[in-house]
Amino acid sequence: MNQSIRIGHGYDVHAFCQGEHIVLCGVKIPHNKGFKAHSDGDVSLHALTDAILGACALGDIGRHFPDTDDAYKGIDSRVLLARVMELIAAKGYRINNADITIVAERPKLAEYIDAMCEVVASDLGVQTDQVNVKATTSEKLGFTGRVEGIAAHAVVTVVAA
Ligand code: MG
Numbered sequence: 001m002n003q004s005i006r007i008g009h010g011y012d013v014h015a016f017c018q019g020e021h022i023v024l025c026g027v028k029i030p031h032n033k034g035f036k037a038h039s040d041g042d043v044s045l046h047a048l049t050d051a052i053l054g055a056c057a058l059g060d061i062g063r064h065f066p067d068t069d070d071a072y073k074g075i076d077s078r079v080l081l082a083r084v085m086e087l088i089a090a091k092g093y094r095i096n097n098a099d100i101t102i103v104a105e106r107p108k109l110a111e112y113i114d115a116m117c118e119v120v121a122s123d124l125g126v127q128t129d130q131v132n133v134k135a136t137t138s139e140k141l142g143f144t145g146r147v148e149g150i151a152a153h154a155v156v157t158v159v160a161a
Helices: 043-057 077-090 109-125
Strands: 006-017 021-024 027-030 093-104 133-135 148-160
Touching: 006 027, 006 043, 021 043, 021 148, 027 093, 043 077, 043 093, 043 109, 077 109, 093 109, 109 133
Parallel strands: 093 133
Antiparallel strands: 006 148, 021 027, 093 148
């Protein structure tokens, strides 16, 4: 196994549908819409999970958890992340740090950021200062600007466990 730091990037989008809340980084957030998704639609954890898989050369979230499989219908994305953490541990890696950017015009996310960081740090088995979650808008441009959905980017580094 390569002992150097490895980097991974993930990106995901989910469209809004009718609903009363969304889940971002495992935190339930009241909203006048929900996420159209096979799972709970936690776009930020999907981006993070893909980044971790990418860093460890383990493919992507769709390969491990196909959305054609009813086993994953409505599933908590933290469960998928936990399975990926087991995969990378088995391959001899641990998380060094994670940085997540959520692109959302609405809802406003500032008051939920600390809770998101705590959930992610706990799920990754790291300290909260190894995790950063930030939110931005797209200045009312594009699908996020039109409040049609939310996008998320994630970057992680992993090192030998
Ligand atoms: Mg997704």
